[in-house]
Amino acid sequence: MKKRQAVVIAVLGCCLTAGCATVKPVQRYGWVTGLKPEKMAYYKELHGKPWPGVVAKLKDCHIQNYSIYLAELEPGRHYLFSYLEYTGDDFQADMKKMAADPTTQRWWKETDPCQQPVSTKKDKGIWMDMQRVFFLE
């Protein structure tokens, strides 16, 4: 194999296997829920130092680049907004796997009582899916 061939193969191999953002398929999710004002300090404390087992399970379930933002939209009305990226092949299966994890279940016992689902949410559960109306790669 000549030097130039080796370089071309190495570059292709790197871009296909090393996690270049332009190659890896990603599903993006935006979610919203309410946050009870009296629970804000505890919610922030938990999420400032998330339990290692919870973080490990998120990664095990192919979640990455996951941010939660907080905003007060009306006086005394606080909301949490999640943006996360999923890189696996079966989102529902991975969410079931996460829900079956004992550490994650204990985490949710702490976080669920902090949150207040929005009044317009029709199904059960804490977070409401938002509709994406714009995307720039």
Added chain:
Amino acid sequence: MKKRQAVVIAVLGCCLTAGCATVKPVQRYGWVTGLKPEKMAYYKELHGKPWPGVVAKLKDCHIQNYSIYLAELEPGRHYLFSYLEYTGDDFQADMKKMAADPTTQRWWKETDPCQQPVSTKKDKGIWMDMQRVFFLE
């Protein structure tokens, strides 16, 4: 140069220059604003087919992975949530450059009247910064 050296240099070069997500420093922003219900259809139409000049200027100003989500949080009260990533060295300078772009100015003449800043926003401008309370790489 031997073949193995060529491969090592090519792999390093790829990871440093080809945009691997793990190498590039990124600043993340979360913003929120209101959306007037009577302007929802037009706002969606605009953002479903954003003007090429606006998209080009966003990229020129080092914005990437930019999503806008829509949700109705109280009956008749709609909000927009932005998540975007900035990869440049001077966010304020790039925002000034964007604001000076004639195409972007024309775009904002269409979009600004659709939006309704949230009532708790203290400074002027359309979008309110949100506070990030959690992040997973």
